[in-house]
Amino acid sequence: MSRxxxxxxxxxxxxxxxxxxxxxxxxxxxxxxxxxxxTGGPTYIPWLQYEPSLHGWRSLFGGNAGGIDIVKPYIDxxxxxxxxxxxxxxxGSLAAxxxxxxxxxxxxxxxxxxxFFFISQPSCHPLSWRYRFF
Amino acid sequence: xxxxxxxxxxxxxxxxxxLSLLAIILFPLIFTIRVSTSGWDAITPDLNxxxxxxxxxxxIDTRFWESLARLGAMATGTVIIQYVLGFGxxxxxxxxxxxxxxxxxxxxxxxxxxxxxxxxxxxTILHESLGPANNLLQLIGLGPYPWLTSSGWAVTSVMMVExxxxxxxxxxxxxxxxxxxPREPFLAAAIDGAGPIRTFFNVTFPLMAPVSIGAIMIRLIxxxxxxxxxxxxxxxxxGTATETSGYYIYIKGLRDFNIGYAASxxxxxxxxxxxxxxxxxxxxxxxxxGGRN
Numbered sequence: 001m002s003r004x005x006x007x008x009x010x011x012x013x014x015x016x017x018x019x020x021x022x023x024x025x026x027x028x029x030x031x032x033x034x035x036x037x038x039t040g041g042p043t044y045i046p047w048l049q050y051e052p053s054l055h056g057w058r059s060l061f062g063g064n065a066g067g068i069d070i071v072k073p074y075i076d077x078x079x080x081x082x083x084x085x086x087x088x089x090x091x092g093s094l095a096a097x098x099x100x101x102x103x104x105x106x107x108x109x110x111x112x113x114x115x116f117f118f119i120s121q122p123s124c125h126p127l128s129w130r131y132r133f134f
Numbered sequence: 135x136x137x138x139x140x141x142x143x144x145x146x147x148x149x150x151x152x153l154s155l156l157a158i159i160l161f162p163l164i165f166t167i168r169v170s171t172s173g174w175d176a177i178t179p180d181l182n183x184x185x186x187x188x189x190x191x192x193x194i195d196t197r198f199w200e201s202l203a204r205l206g207a208m209a210t211g212t213v214i215i216q217y218v219l220g221f222g223x224x225x226x227x228x229x230x231x232x233x234x235x236x237x238x239x240x241x242x243x244x245x246x247x248x249x250x251x252x253x254x255x256x257x258t259i260l261h262e263s264l265g266p267a268n269n270l271l272q273l274i275g276l277g278p279y280p281w282l283t284s285s286g287w288a289v290t291s292v293m294m295v296e297x298x299x300x301x302x303x304x305x306x307x308x309x310x311x312x313x314x315x316p317r318e319p320f321l322a323a324a325i326d327g328a329g330p331i332r333t334f335f336n337v338t339f340p341l342m343a344p345v346s347i348g349a350i351m352i353r354l355i356x357x358x359x360x361x362x363x364x365x366x367x368x369x370x371x372x373g374t375a376t377e378t379s380g381y382y383i384y385i386k387g388l389r390d391f392n393i394g395y396a397a398s399x400x401x402x403x404x405x406x407x408x409x410x411x412x413x414x415x416x417x418x419x420x421x422x423x424g425g426r427n
Contacts, residue, residue, distance in 0.1 A: 013226055016219075017240055019298065023255045024243075026266060030258065038258075042269040091151035098147025114148070118155065 031056050092118075170398035176391035188398035197374065198382060198399060202406070205378040208289065209357035212296040217350055219297065220304025221342075225334075228312050238309065245302035253366035256295045257282070260367075285375030288368045292376050295363050300356070304349050311345030312338075343422040351415050358407055379403050 260281035361380035370377035387396025
């Protein structure tokens with residue numbers, strides 16, 4: 001492997017890593033700004049370019065008036081995720097085992113059709129199903 | 135596989151999943167079809183019967199067809215870019231790279247974040263006067279660019295955020311495919327004296343064809359739902375420059391409350407997508423695997 005090839009390889013990896021990491025760094029540095037710091041133009045380095053403040057972080061844990069407590073919503077989404085995964089694993093593995101072990105036939109519906117029905121669901125547009133809430 | 139037919143013990147495996155899916159999927163689908171033949175809107179919110187009036191109206195709704203064409207162009211464009219970049223990155227960290235576990239994990243991070251929240255962060259980055267994108271580019275003498283306020287740049291921005299968010303998915307599938315490739319074809323190619331480029335086009339790429347088709351199809355399906363990035367970044371603007379089908383249906387249904395009309399748009403969109411993606415899948419399969427299987 002030539003030196004140039006190795007150099008280009010690591011250059012490409014580095015460039016993509018920078019692209020990947022930039023939004024997170026920007027979010028991180030912005031999280032220590034006050035409202036005035038955000039609307040005062042782009043700044044990057046705390047203490048040097050702006051005075052960092054923990055105001056935003058304190059609001060997350062209910063420290064400031066009008067802030068939200070993030071712990072409760074976090075537990076809520078944990079409950080939703082875990083129970084939804086639990087139910088879908090049970091239903092899905094039962095159906096997958098049945099479909100791979102046995103042959104089903106009801107009229108024109110065969111195993112392949114059932115498998116297609118199961119795996120084709122993610123392809124539906126979520127918006128298409130949203131109208132039933134009205 | 136035993137006898138055919140429907141024995142109780144076999145149904146016990148299948149029915150729980152099938153019935154719950156049917157309840158969740160089929161009922162809303164039929165309901166949406168029914169709604170699409172009604173004039174349900176903010177003034178008359180009921181299921182009256184107006185037949186195919188909605189479908190006749192959408193046939194001449196150029197804004198819908200434009201959004202569909204725009205969606206097609208943007209989805210195809212981003213998926214091609216994602217595929218090329220994802221394949222390139224997967225090859226880069228496949229082997230012979232220091233700290234590859236670290237880079238593999240790093241490259242996957244965007245995929246694990248919430249699209250809406252990352253779009254908000256990207257919107258602040260691309261803000262014309264307050265964001266770092268123009269600020270940093272001006273340091274090297276470029277810009278400022280109207281990232282979100284000129285139609286061409288807005289499309290570019292949406293596509294860039296999509297590429298940022300979903301190239302990792304492509305990368306993940308293709309890297310998994312690369313790692314599971316057998317070693318023998320590569321040894322044979324090396325013994326025959328094939329260089330890296332020759333090896334890629336004659337060994338790696340053909341071996342990866344099935345994985346590639348799978349990855350591209352999954353991404354096309356996902357990309358055709360392109361909506362939240364547009365919603366947060368540009369709200370379909372400027373004008374209708376970045377308005378995709380999903381976003382147009384959202385405007386019609388949940389902002390103008392033309393539920394009936396939006397339902398007919400949804401159904402039309404669904405049918406078109408199913409047909410198009412089936413054709414694309416067949417074409418990909420024929421061109422990449424084609425005669426060899």
